Amino acid sequence: xxxxxxxxxxxxxxxxxxRPQGARAAVRRVxxxxxxxxxxxxxxxxxACGLRSPGFLDVTIMDGxxxxxxxxxxxxxxxxxxxxxxxxLVIATGGIDLSVGAVMAISLAVSLTYIDAxxxxxxxxxxxxxxxxxxxxxxxxxxxxxxxxxxxxxxxxIATMILMVxxxxxxxxxxxxxxxxxxxxxxxxxxxxxxxxxxxxVVIAAVVFALVAxxxxxxxxxxxxxxxxxxxxxxxxxxxxSRNITWFVYLLCGLLAGLxxxxxxxxxxxxxxxxxxxxxxxDAIMVVVLGGTKLDGGKFSLAGVVVGALLLSTLERAxxxxxxxxxxxxxxxxxxxxxxxxxxSERLRxxxxxxxPRKRPAPGTGTSTPSAQEVTA
Amino acid sequence: MSTTTAADAAPVVEMTGITIExxxxxxxxxxxxxxxxxxxxxxxxxxxxxxSTLIKALTGVYRIDAGRIVVSGSExxxxxxxxxxxxxxxxxxxxxxLCSNLSVAENIMLGQEVRFGPFINWxxxxxxxxxxxxxxxxxxxxxxALSSHSIAVQQLCAIARAxxxxxxxxxxxxxxxxxxxxxxxxxxxxxxxxxDKGVAILFVSHFLDQIYEITDRLTxxxxxxxxxxxxxxxxxxxxxxxxxxGRSGEALxxxxxxxxxxxxxxxxxxxxxxxxxxxxxxxxxxxxxxxAGEIVGVAGLLGSxxxxxxxxxxxxxxxxxxxxxxDGTTRAATPLTSIKRGVAFSSEDRKKxxxxxxxxxxxxxxxxxxxxxxxxxxxxxxxxxxxxERYMKAxxxxxxxxxxxxxxxxxxxxxxxxxxRWLATEPRLIxxxxxxRGIDVGAKAEIQRLVAxxxxxxxxxxxxxxxxxEVLRLSQRVVVMRDRQKIGEITNGPDVTSTTILxxxxxxxxxx
Numbered sequence: 001x002x003x004x005x006x007x008x009x010x011x012x013x014x015x016x017x018x019r020p021q022g023a024r025a026a027v028r029r030v031x032x033x034x035x036x037x038x039x040x041x042x043x044x045x046x047x048a049c050g051l052r053s054p055g056f057l058d059v060t061i062m063d064g065x066x067x068x069x070x071x072x073x074x075x076x077x078x079x080x081x082x083x084x085x086x087x088x089l090v091i092a093t094g095g096i097d098l099s100v101g102a103v104m105a106i107s108l109a110v111s112l113t114y115i116d117a118x119x120x121x122x123x124x125x126x127x128x129x130x131x132x133x134x135x136x137x138x139x140x141x142x143x144x145x146x147x148x149x150x151x152x153x154x155x156x157x158i159a160t161m162i163l164m165v166x167x168x169x170x171x172x173x174x175x176x177x178x179x180x181x182x183x184x185x186x187x188x189x190x191x192x193x194x195x196x197x198x199x200x201x202v203v204i205a206a207v208v209f210a211l212v213a214x215x216x217x218x219x220x221x222x223x224x225x226x227x228x229x230x231x232x233x234x235x236x237x238x239x240x241x242s243r244n245i246t247w248f249v250y251l252l253c254g255l256l257a258g259l260x261x262x263x264x265x266x267x268x269x270x271x272x273x274x275x276x277x278x279x280x281x282x283d284a285i286m287v288v289v290l291g292g293t294k295l296d297g298g299k300f301s302l303a304g305v306v307v308g309a310l311l312l313s314t315l316e317r318a319x320x321x322x323x324x325x326x327x328x329x330x331x332x333x334x335x336x337x338x339x340x341x342x343x344x345s346e347r348l349r350x351x352x353x354x355x356x357p358r359k360r361p362a363p364g365t366g367t368s369t370p371s372a373q374e375v376t377a
Numbered sequence: 378m379s380t381t382t383a384a385d386a387a388p389v390v391e392m393t394g395i396t397i398e399x400x401x402x403x404x405x406x407x408x409x410x411x412x413x414x415x416x417x418x419x420x421x422x423x424x425x426x427x428x429s430t431l432i433k434a435l436t437g438v439y440r441i442d443a444g445r446i447v448v449s450g451s452e453x454x455x456x457x458x459x460x461x462x463x464x465x466x467x468x469x470x471x472x473x474x475l476c477s478n479l480s481v482a483e484n485i486m487l488g489q490e491v492r493f494g495p496f497i498n499w500x501x502x503x504x505x506x507x508x509x510x511x512x513x514x515x516x517x518x519x520x521x522a523l524s525s526h527s528i529a530v531q532q533l534c535a536i537a538r539a540x541x542x543x544x545x546x547x548x549x550x551x552x553x554x555x556x557x558x559x560x561x562x563x564x565x566x567x568x569x570x571x572x573d574k575g576v577a578i579l580f581v582s583h584f585l586d587q588i589y590e591i592t593d594r595l596t597x598x599x600x601x602x603x604x605x606x607x608x609x610x611x612x613x614x615x616x617x618x619x620x621x622x623g624r625s626g627e628a629l630x631x632x633x634x635x636x637x638x639x640x641x642x643x644x645x646x647x648x649x650x651x652x653x654x655x656x657x658x659x660x661x662x663x664x665x666x667x668x669a670g671e672i673v674g675v676a677g678l679l680g681s682x683x684x685x686x687x688x689x690x691x692x693x694x695x696x697x698x699x700x701x702x703x704d705g706t707t708r709a710a711t712p713l714t715s716i717k718r719g720v721a722f723s724s725e726d727r728k729k730x731x732x733x734x735x736x737x738x739x740x741x742x743x744x745x746x747x748x749x750x751x752x753x754x755x756x757x758x759x760x761x762x763x764x765x766e767r768y769m770k771a772x773x774x775x776x777x778x779x780x781x782x783x784x785x786x787x788x789x790x791x792x793x794x795x796x797x798r799w800l801a802t803e804p805r806l807i808x809x810x811x812x813x814r815g816i817d818v819g820a821k822a823e824i825q826r827l828v829a830x831x832x833x834x835x836x837x838x839x840x841x842x843x844x845x846x847e848v849l850r851l852s853q854r855v856v857v858m859r860d861r862q863k864i865g866e867i868t869n870g871p872d873v874t875s876t877t878i879l880x881x882x883x884x885x886x887x888x889x
Contacts, residue, residue, distance in 0.1 A: 231733045237722065237731075
């Protein structure tokens with residue numbers, strides 16, 4: 001039944017039509033890709049910044065390290081990317097994790113408090129132990145969220161809101177109400193150092209992305225997560241262990257939030273329980289949605305999270321480049337996000353295509369079927 | 378008589394040259410459909426013939442790529458369901474699409490409430506709902522919750538709702554598939570009285586008896602094309618079937634022949650043995666043996682506990698009492714342990730408990746197989762491709778494209794994909810709950826043949842169906858259920874008929 005079976009021997013009645021159609025199909029495939037509009041927005045944003053501030057897109061090498069605005073954007077993308085990856089999987093199961101911002105604060109508080117107490121902040125061993133403890137606590141929190149959601153059956157929004165609210169209190173307890181500051185060059189370099197000339201956060205985010213992408217797509221985890229998000233009961237009856245898988249995803253999300261907290265807070269070396277990761281859960285959700293993953297669960301796109309994270313940090317950079325006053329910064333961000341969401345809206349697209357005159361009139365399709373039959377005959 | 382007057386009247390709906398394309402398939406190709414006021418019109422065709430697509434074009438769910446839709450003399454271009462409703466077209470779907478947690482009156486009058494300024498006048502609204510129910514000879518309390526009524530009553534409520542908005546066209550999509558005989562008769566009375574009031578009714582059903590009983594005219598579709606339109610009484614049954622399936626009826630005749638098998642002597646232990654298995658509020662404790670290579674039918678009226686038996690055997694529900702032994706080992710069943718032990722269960726609720734709509738056919742087939750391996754050991758792509766290809770071919774899934782989303786397939790083909798999912802786990806026992814519900818004659822025959830074949834290869838089968846003929850055709854033993862109890866077990870033989878089973882149900886009813 002395919003309409004593209006026109007071979008070179010096809011009658012000249014269909015002349016000219018197959019080739020543009022093939023090209024059109026290719027264009028269609030690109031423009032209908034779920035990442036098309038987010039990528040367009042990203043490119044437009046970068047170009048606009050480049051026009052406004054010549055040299056914006058330049059990358060220079062100083063002391064063997066990469067510097068420049070694009071590098072800063074990459075560096076700033078690391079946190080939302082780490083959060084977004086975990087959030088993306090949680091959302092795919094039909095849930096949500098509002099506690100990631102608070103988890104960032106907790107893991108940083110735990111790590112810095114440990115370093116502060118050890119008194120040997122300068123050694124790599126202490127820094128690594130601090131990271132390990134911070135991540136462990138974050139993973140435990142993720143597991144706790146997962147326990148509430150899967151075993152007790154509490155709605156994810158409520159279950160994770162508990163820690164979103166209480167988490168900062170816990171971080172406060174750890175730091176005894178102070179902003180714990182300490183020194184540990186190895187720990188600090190996690191946030192502000194370089195590996196092979198590339199900022200460490202970028203390397204960490206890239207490695208985590210690659211690992212999770214492999215974990216999700218090279219095993220069957222991704223498909224099972226999607227299946228749970230689309231139809232939990234049918235998945236259960238098909239033997240999918242939705243409880244274990246969902247639980248694991250919350251744990252992973254907590255772990256990644258902990259890592260994000262360390263990466264984000266390390267350059268400051270100050271565990272500010274009230275402000276580290278504040279409203280970052282909203283950034284994470286936004287990044288996931290911008291990347292084309294629907295909030296009602298099911299199909300998800302990790303590549304979309306990357307694009308979303310880049311878009312978000314480019315936006316924040318553009319605010320500076322365009323000297324947008326701080327009062328209207330949120331409005332500016334909101335506008336861009338709305339435009340991307342509208343452009344990517346399936347419904348709008350189908351509405352537009354149905355209003356436009358049909359490109360292929362009915363007779364054209366009518367003749368193509370018999371000609372295809374002739375070819376096969 | 379009514380047909381002659383109907384033929385004279387100007388058509389209320391005229392669809393001409395309707396074409397709808399989905400990515401990769403032409404779902405409809407230049408189909409015409411004419412509905413006249415005061416007639417019951419059947420839309421006939423196998424699964425995937427385009428019946429649902431055509432209905433969705435008429436109700437504004439799908440946009441048409443070519444063709445014209447004329448309703449009451451003016452051309453319409455439906456872009457949403459609301460447009461179609463405004464044009465006077467109402468639909469009652471196979472699955473009742475009302476809000477079960479609202480009251481009957483709220484459901485019937487939704488959007489048409491009697492208003493008092495910005496407020497709703499509830500007493501008047503309920504009174505009006507009662508009037509509409511009375512028109513359908515339905516005497517129920519409008520303020521009762523919809524969910525407290527049987528599916529049949531809910532369906533009548535859906536029709537009442539269609540009448541509230543004063544529809545000129547009423548579409549009934551498989552309205553009878555979950556009704557018992559008396560309920561069907563009641564529904565038909567309602568349909569007749571609506572017809573006499575001049576409503577045009579489009580009726581879709583797979584029950585041929587019902588088609589001949591209630592419809593005046595019928596339109597036959599096959600593979601998305603219009604085959605023909607007939608007056609129902611002028612078209613013999615066999616011709617109708619061959620027009621639908623596109624080949625002569627002989628293929629069917631051989632299914633009609635009962636695959637009678639003498640219940641073989643079972644020396645060996647049963648594959649599955651349930652002893653006093655039960656669950657409070659679901660089904661009373663029952664005993665059941667299934668041997669390898671045996672088909673055990675479960676018969677009973679709707680709500681008799683048939684499905685509950687299946688769910689306990691598979692472990693979809695946790696048993697409250699009793700033991701379940703499979704292949705010599707006794708342990709409580711969960712879906713995952715069942716699959717690992719070689720038990721498969723195809724649920725009666727395809728949409729809610731079967732398909733994963735947004736995943737592809739390939740992924741849907743892979744699901745149970747993958748689940749039994751856990752998330753970390755994916756089925757190798759090559760192995761999966763081979764399995765998918767093998768079962769799609771064996772079950773004749775159409776369109777034969779494993780990368781299509783399963784929700785874009787017709788009901789019968791979705792059912793085949795689900796069977797493929799279970800067969801791919803290479804089960805030793807398969808529990809089929811209504812595997813042929815809502816699918817057409819051709820696919821039904823294919824599935825019945827498959828079941829017989831599987832048993833022939835040594836698989837144990839538990840076969841549940843509300844069609845007694847089907848149960849008797851296939852099973853060697855029939856378990857009879859009533860009021861959530863197992864009330865008997867009949868060994869099938871030449872002198873066992875559906876009457877025998879019905880008598881069993883009735884007899885024990887009078888005894889208690």
